[in-house]
Amino acid sequence: MAEENKRYAMVIDIRRCIACHACTVACKAEMATPLEVNATWMKIVEKGAFPDVRRFWLPRLCNNCTDAICARNCPTKATYKRDDGIVMVDQHRCIGCKYCIASCPYDVRYINPLKNIVQKCYFCSHRVDAGLLPACVETCPTRAMVFGDTNDSKSEISQILASNATVVLKKEMQTDPQVFYISADEAAMSSIEERINYYTEPAFIKLRI
Amino acid sequence: MxxxxxxxxxxVEHQLPLIMYIGQYFFFTGLSAGSFVISVIATLLGRKEFKPIGKITAILAPALLIIAPLNLILDxxxxxxxWHLFLYYxxxxxxxxGSFLLTAYPIMGIIYAVMVFTNRQKAAKVFGILGIPLAISVHGYTGFILALAKARSLWNTAAMPTIFIVSAMISGIGLVVIISAIRYRWFDKKADAEQKEQDKKVILQLAQIMAYVIMMDLFLVLSDILVLLTAHSDAYEAGWLLLSGNFAFLFVGVEIILGSFLPILLVLGPKSRKSLTAAVIASILVNIGVYAMRFVMVIGGQTPPLS
Known part of the structure; x- marks a missing residue:
């Protein structure tokens, strides 16, 4: 089980990432997520106009925040934090009130349509407990994702964090995210540019009734 | 951009978590809290002409609060x-x-209603005064539900609980006006002309109070929008979503014009201020406006994408 002196985190080096979606596929297989929902995915944006165009991407997963709003707001403590920092959801306790989904600034939580409970990325806690790496990290062909214990100063992740410029998503939310990005593009990290289009789309189409 | x-x-954008069950729940608790406060005020004033209103609202408050949490459970x-809510708080x-307030408040409301109907004035006053903080917090906490869901910039403002309490008062008074008017028109045949005249006067007075509370609500909404438009980028987008985005028709058209300005004109206007019909139409419009406000807040607040 979770050891007290561990603090798990992930670094994603986007200079290495080739947006191959292998992490998405590995996660889908490991977590058995149904269609339409994803615990891990690759966000891709295009910037500029021809001939100066480039794609930027960002692998997305739960930030397993130190100060998780979801865990604070869960009325039944179904969402809780392990001592090693992983934010868990107790499947048997969750009542599906969806308040955690509404509170999460990263849109990483979803209702599993088959089980009718809330799920998300748990850094593959079951694999970590067995001494393995999370499925996405294990799969990543360019080793862009590094997972490990930040309390151990000799671990690979601590050394990468100490020697690289890293950023986190939505720092202003005061959540202290534990997924760090190297060389992430601002447009890919921001959700604002998506809003160019959403004024013109009917608001009701995303409603599930 | x-x-x-x-x-x-x-x-990947996951589906909107909270749907209109939540908005409806806010609407019903609002009606209940509003009518409870009116009932207690009528009881405390103790004047004979307020008695019918005090009784109607004493029944309405717990009845509406039994409907309201059903929306939550369906959601x-x-x-x-x-029951995990009570066991694993x-x-x-x-x-x-909320889960504890929603249990305590209807119990207090039922005790209060029993006291009012058995004509135990002193006990009714005590339970009424004890119930008012409960009624206000039962609706105020719904504002906190939205305000503490930090991710959504439309919700994450300190004004939210106050806006919810004030809009609850508006819709509560509106409902009381409608129901008292129905009683006045069809169910109060035995009363003499003088009694009738007095009932009408009380209903019109209530409608006027409603108009003043609407003005307060308009001020709160104005300050909320003004601050949203000058705050950080997410809040700015949320402000424009209400003013010119998908929710502009519901917000500006239904909530502000149809649900606030028109009722104020109907109730306080020199031609229609003596008319019961105008007061009833204003109350219906007000309730449509408050329902639209719940929709705009719950659904609109979740529309800006976060991923």
């Missing part, structure tokens, strides 16, 4: 696990305050 020419090729993905979650 600040990013120049940016086009999202692929991203759960696992409705049969609703979490004191940092506003939903936990």
């Amino acid at each position: 600040e990013h120049g020419d940016v086009n999202v090729v692929y991203s 759960l993905e696992q409705p049969l696990r609703f 979490n004191w940092t979650s506003p939903i936990t305050y």
